[in-house]
Amino acid sequence: MQIKPASECHWDLISLGEVMLRFDPGDKRIATARSFEVYEGGGEYNVARGLKRCFGMRTAIVTAITDNPIGCLLEDLISQGGVDQSLIQWVEFDGVGRSARNGLNFTERGFGVRPAVGCYDRGHTAVSQLKPGDVDWDEIFGKRGARWFHTGGIFCGLSASTPEVALEAMKAAKRSGSVVSYDLNYRDSLWRSAGGKKRAEEVNRRLAPFVDVIFGDFSALGFEMPDQARALEESIGAMVSQFRFKVVATTLRKAKTATRQDCGAICYSEGKFHQAPQRTDLEVFDCVGAGDAFASGLIYGYLSGRDPQSSVELGAADCAITDE
Numbered sequence: 001m002q003i004k005p006a007s008e009c010h011w012d013l014i015s016l017g018e019v020m021l022r023f024d025p026g027d028k029r030i031a032t033a034r035s036f037e038v039y040e041g042g043g044e045y046n047v048a049r050g051l052k053r054c055f056g057m058r059t060a061i062v063t064a065i066t067d068n069p070i071g072c073l074l075e076d077l078i079s080q081g082g083v084d085q086s087l088i089q090w091v092e093f094d095g096v097g098r099s100a101r102n103g104l105n106f107t108e109r110g111f112g113v114r115p116a117v118g119c120y121d122r123g124h125t126a127v128s129q130l131k132p133g134d135v136d137w138d139e140i141f142g143k144r145g146a147r148w149f150h151t152g153g154i155f156c157g158l159s160a161s162t163p164e165v166a167l168e169a170m171k172a173a174k175r176s177g178s179v180v181s182y183d184l185n186y187r188d189s190l191w192r193s194a195g196g197k198k199r200a201e202e203v204n205r206r207l208a209p210f211v212d213v214i215f216g217d218f219s220a221l222g223f224e225m226p227d228q229a230r231a232l233e234e235s236i237g238a239m240v241s242q243f244r245f246k247v248v249a250t251t252l253r254k255a256k257t258a259t260r261q262d263c264g265a266i267c268y269s270e271g272k273f274h275q276a277p278q279r280t281d282l283e284v285f286d287c288v289g290a291g292d293a294f295a296s297g298l299i300y301g302y303l304s305g306r307d308p309q310s311s312v313e314l315g316a317a318d319c320a321i322t323d324e
Contacts, residue, residue: 001179001302003147004145009144010058011060012303013051013149014140014146015044015060015149016150018044018125018128018154019074021038021070022041022107024039030107040081041289042154043291044151044152044155046293047183047299048060048083048150053081054296054318059084060083060084060086061087061088064125064126064130065088065102066091066125067091074102075088089134098124099124100125100126101124103121105120106119106121110257128158130161130162137169137172138175141172141178142176148299148303150180151170151181152215153183153187153200153216153220154185156204157187157191157203163206166207167206181215182213183291184204184217186200186217197220204220208245211245212246214245214249215294218239221239229266232266236248236268249267253290260283261282263282265315274309275312276317277316293318294319297319298311301315
C-alpha cells in the first residue's frame with residue numbers, strides 16, 4: 001500500500017461524515033435525566049479527532065452544519081478537538097429547522113448487566129442533504145492533497161444521496177493517490193426505514209471496489225463474522241478475494257457485562273494475518289467510540305511507517321484506552 005509523503009499533502013487524513021451533539025446523562029437514564037454533559041461526536045469524525053488529539057496528525061472534517069447557536073456550539077467543540085474546519089459547509093437556518101438542522105445523539109452508559117442505550121435525533125440534518133457536486137473534491141485531493149480519506153456506513157446511511165457523495169469522494173481520492181478507508185459501522189436505526197440491512201449491504205458492496213482499508217462488522221458487507229479464529233480468517237480471505245482490499249481490520253471484543261469486556265483485534269495485510277494480544281477482563285468506563293479509536297490507532301501506524309503488526313497493536317491499545 002503506497003502512502004504519499006506528508007510533505008506532499010496539506011492533510012494527513014480527511015474524514016467525511018456527520019458531527020452531532022452527544023448528550024450524556026452520566027449515571028442517570030435518558031428518560032429521567034434533568035441535566036446532560038454535551039460533547040461532539042460522529043463515527044467518521046471521531047477518527048479524525050483521535051488522529052489529531054492522540055497522535056498529532058493533521059486532520060480535517062468534511063461535513064455540513066446548520067448555522068445557528070447549536071451549530072456554533074459544534075464549531076466550538078470541534079475547535080477544542082483540533083480538527084481543521086475549513087472544509088465545513090454552513091447551511092442557512094430557516095428559524096425552526098424544517099429545511100435543515102443539526103443532529104443530536106442521546107447516549108446513556110451501561111453499567112453491569114444494564115446495557116448502554118442510545119437514541120438518535122438526526123433526521124433531515126444539513127449533512128444528510130449533501131449531494132454530488134456540492135464538494136470540490138478535486139480541489140481537496142488534487143490540489144491541496146490528503147494522504148488518507150476515511151468515511152463509513154454511518155454517513156452512507158443518512159440519506160439516499162450520501163452514498164453518492166461518498167462514491168464521488170472515493171473516486172477523487174483514488175485519482176490523487178490517497179488511501180481510502182471505510183468503516184462498515186452498521187446501525188439498524190439508520191437503515192430501518194430505507195431497506196434495512198439488505199440495502200446497507202447493497203450500498204457497501206457498491207462502494208467496496210474503491211476501498212483500500214475496510215473496518216468493522218463484515219456482516220454489513222454480506223460476509224460472516226464468526227467467533228472462531230480460523231473461520232474468521234476464511235471470511236476475511238473471501239472478502240479480499242472478491243474486493244481486493246489491501247487491509248482488513250476489526251476489533252475482537254467480547255462484552256461480559258456493560259462494564260467488563262475482553263478486547264483484541266485482527267488485521268489482514270500483505271497476504272498475512274496479524275493479531276493484537278487479547279486483553280481480558282478490561283474494566284469499561286465508556287465504550288462509545290472504541291471502534292473509531294481502533295481505526296485511529298491502526299491508521300496512525302500506517303501513516304507513520306510502522307508495519308502491520310505494530311499498527312494493529314496500536315489500534316487495539318487505542319481501542320482499550322479511548323481517551324482522546
